[in-house]
Amino acid sequence: MPGLLPVTSGPSRGGTLSGRGDGFSVRGGFSWGHCALRAEFAVAADGTPRLVGLDRPGGPRPVDPESALPLVELTALGHGSGWSGTRFTGTALGTRLKYRDHRTGRRGDWRWLHIELHDPDTGLTAFVELTSPDGLPVLRSRVRLRNDGIDPLALQSVSSLLLGGLPAPDTLDVLRARNDWLAECRWYTEPLRGTVADINGAVHGHASRAALVLAGRGSWPTDGHLPMGALAERGSGRTWLWQVESPAGWRWDLGESAHGTHLALNGPTDAEHQWRVGLGTGEEFTTVPGVLAVASGLDEAMGALTSYRRAVRRPHSDHNTLPVVFNDYMNTLMGDPTTEKLLPLIDAAAEAGAEFFCVDAGWYDDSADGGWWDGVGEWLPSTRRFPDGGIGVVLDRIRERGMVPGLWLEPEVVGVRSPLAAALPPDAFFQRDGIRLTEQGRHQLDLRHPAARAHLDTAIDRIVGEWGVGYLKLDYNIVIAPGTTAPGDLSPGAGLLGHAYAYLDWLSEVLDRHPHLVIENCASGGMRMDGATLAVTQLQSTSDQQDPLRYPPIAAAAPSAVPPEQGAVWAYPQPEYDDDLIQFTLGGALLGRIHLSGHLDRMTKHQLALVQYALVTYKSIRRDLARAVPFWPLGLPGWTDEWLALGMRSPDDRTTYLTVWRRGGHRELRLPIDHLADREVRVEILHPSSAPAGSVVRDEDGALRVTLPRTPGVLLVRLSST
Known part of the structure; x- marks a missing residue:
């Protein structure tokens, strides 16, 4: 393992930032990191420690401390900002938090640095907790606050990660990803100056107050935008890529500061999310993590973030085996499963090569009027849908055909027509001003309440422990904003974040009890595609998109948010x-987690053979996908692009996979594959497996000339190099 970079301040505790009275003066700075990342710290004239450099070792020199931001910015009632605006920088408490101590260490493959700050006026102590996995240019930061004073504090915002001194806005482009139902992961680029105008700060004697602000809302944390973003420096290609790991509210902003650019990552705030948390004497609060990758280009940064996501998530065998899942919903049964409809579909899915079979929504619905929506909650099988022998007949057939049975649940909701709506105590549900919330005919459970948790534990242990179900698709189809004010909540945003973390804790306990269970996370497709949830669940639904011609830009961009072995991509061939x-x-779907659907039971032998060939191909490459990192030879896809391309490269670059889609335009495309330009390469078309509908030729400069004469067309190509 690479050694820890020397801490130039000497010992790992205290260093050169020494104290005198209530303040600290600077006799130097200190650095921390490893072979792939170096962070430099110094103290500004106001006594606040600052991150003055974050890059690969040997990168640009650290910036002047006055151009950087304090390590922590926060607001609390009675302690606001030093100036008015949309940015949470220049806060009163942030300028009073002085350096007190720092420690470094290592846990397994992770390096950590904790920096302790203190405000003598309020007694507030802040611990900046920084971690980074060996060999990756990725920094993870969160802030733990403790009230060591005698007066309570009501927090309104706390930064997770702050970085100033980035290049001037004139040189930077911003990338962000719109994320809407049926249209997920739509990245777009704009100049930072388009939002943060040049006001000629020298004339005014004041920096701009403008900021590019992005925030998520409600219980769908990725509804509207992914909690991600990137800055790319024009000319050099240097890239800063980030994500906010919040299962609820989040915010990031970019602004101009001291002739450079700053980045601020936050969890929920009072201004955007009605979030406030009270800290009495001795009480603590820890922010959601903010994560930043630094690289020489966007593909490199995305690769580093992909590797980080693998390092931070809960271990599970599913991440290595990548079994094929058949789900009966999409473009097939659409929430209307019965024994009669399922049995031939199960047989056909097994014949095609599926390894899991998931019965989706409706299996619990005994009504004849669509009660699967507002009657949910008890999670008991319908006798109307499964009249002879119950749902056990279906589950047994799945096992007999060599597949693992799965079921769809929406655990956090209880329909207004469900008996549980009256049986559970009122405080087990989301509420505001003492009124239970209702959204689209459903109530929202609060997983902090023991009765709500006990209800779900009983249901899961019955379904998994007694029925032998090995796969759960956990959906969530309502959005609650801004949250709940259960007893003890200071604000609805705080209640929502508390529930969201309780939900993830509950998922972890379920997996502890049932370690072989595989859980897919879904929220109307990709409306809960956040880093906190991805670290717990094994799969992530990428979309509910039913049009096969509109899915390619989602499938091509999904690895920007989800490692390929977790990204569930629908493939729904029809007769x-x-x-x-x-x-x-x-x-x-072949460079993700193939989620097969469609009426396979109605297909001809020829059509079913096409499905079988595709699954054989997938099974031959899936172990490579579990270690590969993504790249985009044409750049991140646009929603209406006629040609799209997604690549996966192995860590040693000996194997590269490339999916190319054509939805229109000219029949031929030239694709540069830069990391293989100087290597001898063998080119194979893997899909379509029989009678390929196109061709791939490698030019002398290493680029590929791809020909697809018909639309729609797709090729999966393997490039093997020595």
């Missing part, structure tokens, strides 16, 4: 599709 469209919908 009425022609061969090209069957190959197209199958091919788009």
